[in-house]
Amino acid sequence: MPLIDLANPSRFLALASRVLPWLTAATLLAFAFGISQAYLAPDDYQQGATVKIMFLHVPAAWLGMLAWGVMSVAALGTLVWRHPLADVAAKAAAPIGAAFTLMCLVTGSLWGRPMWGTYWVWDARLTSVLVLFLMYLGVIALWRTVDDPARAARVVAVLTLVGAINIPIIKFSVEWWNTLHQPASVLRLGGSTIHPTILVPLIVMVVAFTLLFLTLHLAAMRNEILRRRVRTMQMLQADARA
Amino acid sequence: MTGTLTAVTALFIRDARIAIRIGGGAMIGVLFFLTVVTLVPFAIGPDLALLRRIGPAILWLGALLANLLALDRLITMDQEDGSLDLILMARVPLELAVATKAVAHWLTTGLPLVLAAPLLGLLLNLDPQATGAVALTLLAGTPALTFIGLIGAALTVALRRGGLLLAVLVLPLTIPVLIFGVAASNAAIVGPVPFAAPFGVLCALSLMSLVVGPFAAAVALRQGLE
Numbered sequence: 466m467p468l469i470d471l472a473n474p475s476r477f478l479a480l481a482s483r484v485l486p487w488l489t490a491a492t493l494l495a496f497a498f499g500i501s502q503a504y505l506a507p508d509d510y511q512q513g514a515t516v517k518i519m520f521l522h523v524p525a526a527w528l529g530m531l532a533w534g535v536m537s538v539a540a541l542g543t544l545v546w547r548h549p550l551a552d553v554a555a556k557a558a559a560p561i562g563a564a565f566t567l568m569c570l571v572t573g574s575l576w577g578r579p580m581w582g583t584y585w586v587w588d589a590r591l592t593s594v595l596v597l598f599l600m601y602l603g604v605i606a607l608w609r610t611v612d613d614p615a616r617a618a619r620v621v622a623v624l625t626l627v628g629a630i631n632i633p634i635i636k637f638s639v640e641w642w643n644t645l646h647q648p649a650s651v652l653r654l655g656g657s658t659i660h661p662t663i664l665v666p667l668i669v670m671v672v673a674f675t676l677l678f679l680t681l682h683l684a685a686m687r688n689e690i691l692r693r694r695v696r697t698m699q700m701l702q703a704d705a706r707a
Numbered sequence: 708m709t710g711t712l713t714a715v716t717a718l719f720i721r722d723a724r725i726a727i728r729i730g731g732g733a734m735i736g737v738l739f740f741l742t743v744v745t746l747v748p749f750a751i752g753p754d755l756a757l758l759r760r761i762g763p764a765i766l767w768l769g770a771l772l773a774n775l776l777a778l779d780r781l782i783t784m785d786q787e788d789g790s791l792d793l794i795l796m797a798r799v800p801l802e803l804a805v806a807t808k809a810v811a812h813w814l815t816t817g818l819p820l821v822l823a824a825p826l827l828g829l830l831l832n833l834d835p836q837a838t839g840a841v842a843l844t845l846l847a848g849t850p851a852l853t854f855i856g857l858i859g860a861a862l863t864v865a866l867r868r869g870g871l872l873l874a875v876l877v878l879p880l881t882i883p884v885l886i887f888g889v890a891a892s893n894a895a896i897v898g899p900v901p902f903a904a905p906f907g908v909l910c911a912l913s914l915m916s917l918v919v920g921p922f923a924a925a926v927a928l929r930q931g932l933e
Contacts, residue, residue, distance in 0.1 A: 544926070544930065596879050596882055599875075599879045600879050602875070603875045603876045603879065606872060606875060606876075607862070607866075607872070607876065610866050610872060611866055616865070616930075616931060619930035619931065620862055620865050620866065620927060620930060620931045622930075623858070623862065623923055623926050623927040623930065624858075624862055624876060624927075626923070627858055627880070627919065627923050628880075630919060631879075631880050631883075634883050634912070634915075635879070635880075635882055635883055637883075638882065638883035638886045638887065638908075639882070639886065641886070641887075641890075641905075641908075642886045642890070
């Protein structure tokens with residue numbers, strides 16, 4: 466089905482209701498597999514059982530960034546093609562992205578307490594995730610400020626794209642500013658430094674979280690369309706009464 | 708081409724004149740800067756050694772906040788008196804028009820902050836070399852603050868809501884400028900990083916915002932006001 470067909474909300478709703486049960490089932494399966502794998506994974510020789518926080522922390526961080534990516538693509542859809550579904554996709558992704566970013570911060574903080582002896586250090590990665598979280602909240606605030614959803618979408622799209630340009634710059638600056646955190650270890654030249662017994666559950670959890678994001682995002686988009694319909698119907702009703 | 712140049716010059720002169728003559732935009736920014744710097748010793752105590760150590764950071768934060776509070780005047784006033792509609796309809800590209808406005812705004816709000824910084828450095832017990840470094844980094848960095856702020860100002864004008872929302876949207880984007888501004892100042896004072904490295908990045912940030920700012924602001928105005 467070409468993307469333009471989905472501009473019709475009824476067609477999108479029909480597609481969503483067909484896809485959502487399968488997506489939900491896949492998410493549940495992936496989590497069942499991932500969590501059992503994570504449970505069976507060996508403890509770290511230094512960090513003990515706390516290393517298992519990683520199975521929530523790393524996927525949450527990945528989704529915090531992925532959600533901004535989804536919002537940026539949707540922003541292009543809004544500004545370039547004026548695709549009505551893009552507005553809905555951008556709006557639905559913002560709170561989910563913010564939630565995953567917050568989850569990343571909270572799990573990281575709980576992990577930091579036993580490992581670094583403190584809940585918070587002004588370390589490069591923590592700080593840039595915190596800034597990302599602030600930017601999500603700014604986007605959500607901007608969405609809520611405007612009444613007219615179409616205009617809100619276009620204004621937020623500009624902010625999202627400016628953010629997409631700035632996030633790498635902020636990340637680079639913050640890293641330059643300070644680094645205590647261990648260097649990147651999952652994806653890097655010369656192979657991963659994580660042992661396969663931990664890496665495999667981690668990858669499964671990342672897949673499970675991504676599926677969860679897709680499910681939540683699709684459901685949120687459906688809810689947003691229904692919400693707009695309810696609003697229009699209420700306005701029509703008020704109009705008819707007057 | 709000459710028509711565009713004339714229009715841009717006229718817009719520039721008009722904006723500069725308004726900023727200087729009406730409501731004292733430039734002077735209030737400096738006054739605010741002075742007030743912030745005066746407040747700091749009350750919060751942390753009159754310890755001159757400590758003030759000297761965190762002096763560059765205080766000056767940078769003060770300049771950042773003063774710049775932020777002045778952003779409200781950048782486009783909102785034009786919207787209130789209707790001249791924004793004229794600018795939107797004019798034959799001059801909107802990107803060029805908002806860039807001109809931002810340059811005028813920087814000359815009347817950003818530059819006075821840079822000039823005031825050495826004086827405020829005295830209050831914070833900074834030695835001449837440190838003062839010079841802070842002033843130089845402010846000179847290189849405040850254009851970035853203005854042009855990033857331009858985007859925020861355009862976004863909030865489209866919504867007819869400014870104030871706190873503008874601050875929430877703009878401040879996270881200014882973090883790199885703050886980092887490299889303070890880092891360059893400290894590099895000049897205590898080292899160990901050479902001054903040129905962070906200072907070069909600071910200049911790069913300013914140049915980049917000079918390119919991105921006007922385009923994003925023009926898109927925000929066009930999309931938000933239609």
